[in-house]
Amino acid sequence: MFPTPIEKRSRAAQITYQSLLPLALILWLLPLIAVMLFSIRPFSDFGAGNYWGMPSSFEFFTNYGRVFFESDMPRYLMNSVLITVPTVVGAVALSCMTGFALGIYRFRGNLLIFFMFIAGNFVPFQILMVPVRDLTVNMGLYDTKLGLVLFHIAFQTGFCTLFMRNFIRALPYELIEAARVEGVAEWRIFWFVVLPLMRPAIAALAVLVFTFIWNDYFWALVLTQGPGAQPVTAGITSFNSQYVAQYHLMSAGSIVAAIPPVAIFFLMQKHFIAGLTLGAVK
């Protein structure tokens, strides 16, 4: 039968297939592997003509120690956490409420608002840049984490609400009707009936939004400056210009900046993929 084609083909074909695939994978990850190896080399290794060989000494602790204790990297990381976590909480909470209203109630304006959210999803963020910066400056929030958080929440709400609405639409409507017949108040229906059912969607959305926000660079440049409020995406570029041509430190810094979202991805892979699938195919 076809669904198990590899096992049935000739031995030679099997061996090529089974060995070419890992090779392709290694090639795919080669940029990452190289940077990881760079980050544990001593500085003297660059230019010693020993590219593919072993590092002359393992400098893991020296290199990463310098990233953590001699640069602004910890501050940038902290800023990223303080920007990302509130945004995730805020955007998910807002979109639960809005998604509930759009998914459950039929009211005039429902479709209009729904289309507005779809449209908001497609608006290129460049067109928002000048006005949003002016607005943030006028509110006195320029170069603060709060300014970034507020904007991110508002901007993510479009996508999150669509996501939640589509998820709620797929829930069994009878449950809600049954609760209504029993005379349960609407806000209790939301809190005690719908919200518990939305747990998988909340987890998926939270992981997705976490990586979106953590990886944002554009708005970090537009709304913040300097290590006081800038997240790690903007910080890593200043880090790199500070340690220009110190390739061992530059690569260690890049790895440090990339680890949190990658770790979240591996820990919550199931939710991440569920989120992408739910968000894309509807």
Next chain:
Amino acid sequence: MPIIVTGLITILIGVGGMIAYFWLSNYLLDKVLFPAKGENIGRNVRRATAIRPWLFVFPAVFALGLYLVVPVFYSAWLSVSSFASSDLAARGPLANYVAVLSNPEFRIALLNNFLWVLVVPSASTFIGLLAAQLTDRLSWGNIAKSLVFMPMAISFVGASLIWSFVYHPDPEIGILNAIRATFGAEGGRTFIDGDIVDSFWLMVVLIWIQTGFAMVILSAALRGVPEDTIEAAIVDGANPFQIFFKIKVPQIMPTILVVWTTITILVLKVYDIVAAMGNQYRNVEILPTQMMQSFDSGNYGFATAISVIIMVLVLPVMIWNIRQSRAEMR
């Protein structure tokens, strides 16, 4: 650490505020404004039902209006009213657009943007489809998938920095040059140096990131292809290639299109990669980086005009999507 405490307090105030808003507004509606008792009970219940959805929707609509709807119109207005010089202002409201459109650099940026839109979505979708099919029924397929997918979690800037190690002109640093040196090539090649193919080197980075996305969505779709259609094809003597291209691909075509458009929209907005890797070269310029340049030099008129042009380019996809979801609702 006091900074964590303030962060936590902010979150608590935010969430507490939202719950309080939600509970209080519903309470007010049900108990004070339109109580479900007394002589007007029917009318009251009807009114409460009509108003309630707006209570739920209001915060998000307000936020979206403030940060999205108003800025779009404000930008459009700025593009016809903010001029860098009085000379420009004298030439009428469309002067910014005329100036931007007649700039030869704008044409380069537009062409590059066009190439990005052409190459990146098709390459990511194709490689993603290939990866999805090749890892499909493999015992360690899921591990392979995670590894292909991993770049997706890295930020565009992070990926650009990692890839600048790939393209580095020094064979002691750059992987590509190290490979060339291993095969006996003399000296290093500068990859991003101002010639016509530079953009393609940068596109590779985004393809590297987005392939994982395409693969994940498409492999879910491939799993959904009904087995009996494949069995029937085998009975009819189809070879694996025919099965893949003539049986499986047509059946997952809608998903392929979704993946394609999603990546296309993303590509239109991409800024980070070009800014981080090729900013000193005019020939890799795309519309968003050009816009940022005008912005940095304080020319808000040019910047907003370019952003409106980007918006116009996205508009067809947006309208198509709204129509699509409208058709689904009927």
